[in-house]
Structure formats: C-alpha cells, structure tokens
Amino acid sequence: MKPVILDVDTGLDDACALLLAARHPDLDLKAVTCVGGNVGLNEVVVNTLTVLDAAGRPDVPVGRGAALPLLQPVRAAPHVHGVDGLGDVDWPKSTRTPDSRHAVELLRDVLAEAAESGELITLVPLAPMTNIALLLRTYPEAAEGLREIVFMGGAAGIGNATASAEFNIWTDPEAAAIVLAAAGELGVPVTMYGLDVFYGVPITLDEARGLGGSPSADLARRLIEKRSALYRADAASIGDGGAVCAVIDPEGLTTQPFPLRVELAGSWSRGRTIVDTRDWSGDLTSDPHGASPTVVKVATAVDGRRYADLWL
Numbered sequence: 001m002k003p004v005i006l007d008v009d010t011g012l013d014d015a016c017a018l019l020l021a022a023r024h025p026d027l028d029l030k031a032v033t034c035v036g037g038n039v040g041l042n043e044v045v046v047n048t049l050t051v052l053d054a055a056g057r058p059d060v061p062v063g064r065g066a067a068l069p070l071l072q073p074v075r076a077a078p079h080v081h082g083v084d085g086l087g088d089v090d091w092p093k094s095t096r097t098p099d100s101r102h103a104v105e106l107l108r109d110v111l112a113e114a115a116e117s118g119e120l121i122t123l124v125p126l127a128p129m130t131n132i133a134l135l136l137r138t139y140p141e142a143a144e145g146l147r148e149i150v151f152m153g154g155a156a157g158i159g160n161a162t163a164s165a166e167f168n169i170w171t172d173p174e175a176a177a178i179v180l181a182a183a184g185e186l187g188v189p190v191t192m193y194g195l196d197v198f199y200g201v202p203i204t205l206d207e208a209r210g211l212g213g214s215p216s217a218d219l220a221r222r223l224i225e226k227r228s229a230l231y232r233a234d235a236a237s238i239g240d241g242g243a244v245c246a247v248i249d250p251e252g253l254t255t256q257p258f259p260l261r262v263e264l265a266g267s268w269s270r271g272r273t274i275v276d277t278r279d280w281s282g283d284l285t286s287d288p289h290g291a292s293p294t295v296v297k298v299a300t301a302v303d304g305r306r307y308a309d310l311w312l
C-alpha cells in the first residue's frame with residue numbers, strides 16, 4: 001500500500017478525491033489536513049470529517065490548518081461548491097472534532113514517523129498550499145518523510161479563477177512559490193496535476209446513478225449529480241479526484257518535465273504558473289532571488305476513461 005496524505009479545502013471535488021483515497025485498497029491514507037479555500041476553514045473541516053464518516057474511515061486523523069492565505073484574503077467559491085462547500089446536498093454533517101494538533105504539527109509528526117520507518121509518503125495538496133508552505137518553512141526536515149508531492153493546481157494553458165491563474169495557486173501564490181522552491185532545494189519530486197488535465201476525467205450522470213449501496217457510493221453519486229447540475233451538464237469531472245488516480249495509477253497520466261515558476265506580481269497574471277516549455281538550457285532572465293526554477297513533472301494529458309473507471 002502506498003502511504004498518502006491529502007491536503008484539502010473540501011469542496012465537491014476534494015470530496016471525490018477523499019472518497020477514493022479513503023477506500024482504495026492500494027492507498028494507506030495516513031492523515032488529511034484542511035485549509036481555507038473553496039469555503040471557510042470551519043466548513044472545510046466539517047466537510048472533510050463528513051466525507052471520511054461516509055467512507056467509513058473515522059480512524060484517519062484530520063488536522064485543522066490555515067484559515068487564510070499567507071498574504072491576501074481568502075476568496076471562496078460558493079458558485080462552484082455551494083454555500084456549505086459540499087454542494088448544499090442533503091447529507092448529515094459530521095459532529096466529530098478534528099485532531100487536537102494543528103495541521104502543520106500533524107504533518108510533521110506523520111512525516112517524521114515515515115522518515116523513521118522508511119515508508120515515505122506521497123503528499124497530495126488539492127487546495128491552496130498554505131499549510132505545506134508553513135510546514136516546509138517551519139520544519140524543513142519533514143521533507144525527509146516525503147516520497148513525492150502530487151499537487152492539483154496551476155495550468156500550462158488557461159486559468160479558471162482568472163484567465164491566467166488557477167484557483168488554488170491564485171488563492172495563495174506565495175505559498176505555492178515557497179513549496180516549489182523548497183521541493184527543489186530539498187530534492188522532493190513534484191508532479192503538477194493542473195487545469196490542462198483537471199476536466200479530463202468525466203463521470204456521466206448515468207454512471208453516477210449506477211452508484212449506490214453504501215454510504216460512500218451514495219455520497220459519490222450525490223457529488224457528481226450536484227457538480228453536473230452546477231455546470232448544467234450531463235457529466236462532471238472528478239477534478240481533484242484525478243490527482244489521487246494519478247497516485248494510484250501513474251501510467252494513466254502523461255507528464256513532461258518543465259521548469260515551473262509562480263507569478264507573484266502582474267496586473268492580470270498574479271498566481272499564474274509559468275511552465276517553461278522552451279528547449280531549456282538555462283534561464284536567460286535573472287531571478288530576483290537568484291534561484292533556478294524547480295523542474296516539475298507537468299501533466300499534459302490524461303486517460304480519462306481509465307481514471308473514470310478507477311474512480312467508479
């Protein structure tokens with residue numbers, strides 16, 4: 001089993017990812033950490049506990065993390081995820097409380113255990129990367145417990161929050177820049193599962209309506225129905241769930257190594273991930289910090305049918 005930690009802002013599609021990570025026999029879900037993003041942190045924590053309850057996994061520790069991005073206010077997305085973040089579907093909310101540790105402390109503890117046991121962890125950030133930036137700045141030694149980072153965020157093509165920027169990176173660009181730089185310095189491999197593939201794993205309403213018979217399958221069906229309705233379509237992508245598919249079945253994803261930077265200024269491009277697809281033999285423009293960009297495996301294509309079947 002592959003040990004994983006998810007960092008989430010649950011979120012309809014974070015819920016799709018959580019259900020898969022909690023239930024798939026090839027994954028060992030060690031912890032889930034929460035950050036403000038799609039909705040406020042309180043809602044994210046309740047939604048995350050609710051999804052884990054539905055998955056029959058109350059044993060998974062859930063850490064409450066950063067409510068706000070490092071520098072700017074949080075800008076939630078109720079038009080995409082509903083007011084409660086779970087599409088306002090009629091589903092009983094968890095009354096459990098999260099782990100007593102802050103998300104950063106929970107991450108540090110689980111990663112320290114992993115470093116000691118040698119069972120290194122795949123970290124899957126599916127949200128603004130505030131918690132991960134705080135972790136790697138506060139406890140850089142935590143990287144010793146990491147096998148790799150597979151994050152949902154960014155885009156080589158167009159954005160969604162703005163024409164340039166994808167929501168997770170746009171929400172906390174400084175955090176994303178810190179994580180990329182730290183991963184480069186600490187030698188942690190990174191895969192970017194960005195918008196170029198994010199919409200490429202659709203589940204049709206017919207397929208969703210075939211799901212049922214357990215609380216997790218019932219919730220999965222409701223999530224797809226809700227997400228389809230929000231997009232006024234007869235199918236909905238599992239979004240963040242595709243990044244978890246990529247951890248389970250990397251062969252379904254095509255990636256290419258490219259230097260990656262995050263735009264921290266820009267009038268209209270703040271939060272853009274700049275994927276340098278040039279035939280790269282050295283950056284000609286000087287970086288204000290003198291640092292080279294981190295080379296990241298950028299997802300360029302996904303086998304949507306393969307991942308849809310995996311998720312179903």
Ligand code: BDR
Binds near residue numbers: 012014126127152166
């Ligand atoms: C990302 O932003 C959120 O709305 C989704 O949960 C996903 O992580 C897509 O831009």
Ligand code: CA
Binds near residue numbers: 014126240
């Ligand atoms: Ca998310």
